[in-house]
Amino acid sequence: MTRADSASEEDDFAGPAQLGVPPGPVPFTGWSQEWQVTYTAFHADVYKKYLTVAYLQLGSDADAEEAVDATFDVLADKWGQMLRMDSLRGYAWTVLKRRILDQVRRRTRRGNWMEMAAFQTANVGPDDPFDLLTMRMAAFEEIRRLPERQRDVVALCHCLDYTTEEAADLMGVEAATVRSHLSQARRRLAARLGEDADDDTTNPGEKK
Known part of the structure; x- marks a missing residue:
């Protein structure tokens, strides 16, 4: 190499x-x-x-x-x-x-992790996976526009189901920093998608 x-x-x-x-x-x-x-x-x-x-x-x-x-x-x-x-x-x-x-x-291409995550999410859940896929694609496109650190913690905590502590350890930051980035990302996404912000600072990996 x-x-x-x-x-x-x-x-x-x-x-x-x-x-x-x-x-x-x-x-x-x-x-x-x-x-x-x-x-x-x-x-x-x-x-x-x-x-x-x-x-x-x-x-x-x-x-x-x-x-x-x-x-x-x-x-x-x-x-x-x-x-x-x-x-x-x-x-x-x-x-x-x-x-x-x-x-x-x-490789002259953009990373496709958002699309992959959207399709994976659409494979489970409600009766109309097309509606869910459309919704998820819109959300993931907005995630692309987040600042890098916020995008990183969303990818780790929501796409890979890392706990806050696991994400913090991998990124070399404090758990409080990850929680702060998650909270900011959720507020940004809620504003852009016209949804109510969720003040819960836990993530899917901690709710399992």
């Missing part, structure tokens, strides 16, 4: 990947034990979650895997520096979002 598409600001730290060490949940030649243990644990914790998020936005197993592998190319290359960051997970989430965007641009 090359790093030719990585953003220039991510190329200023000389790390193992630049020395030809492949990324992955295995010990790296030249890495300290701390680097190996922490990177392996992080990879094991988030890799499948990152794949799910990438697939939701790209609609392709191959594209999702390429985006996530490219993400870990960057993370492996900067791991030593990341261990000194205040929010390692927040930085990793930012890198993932950039790599997904890179993948969308390379």
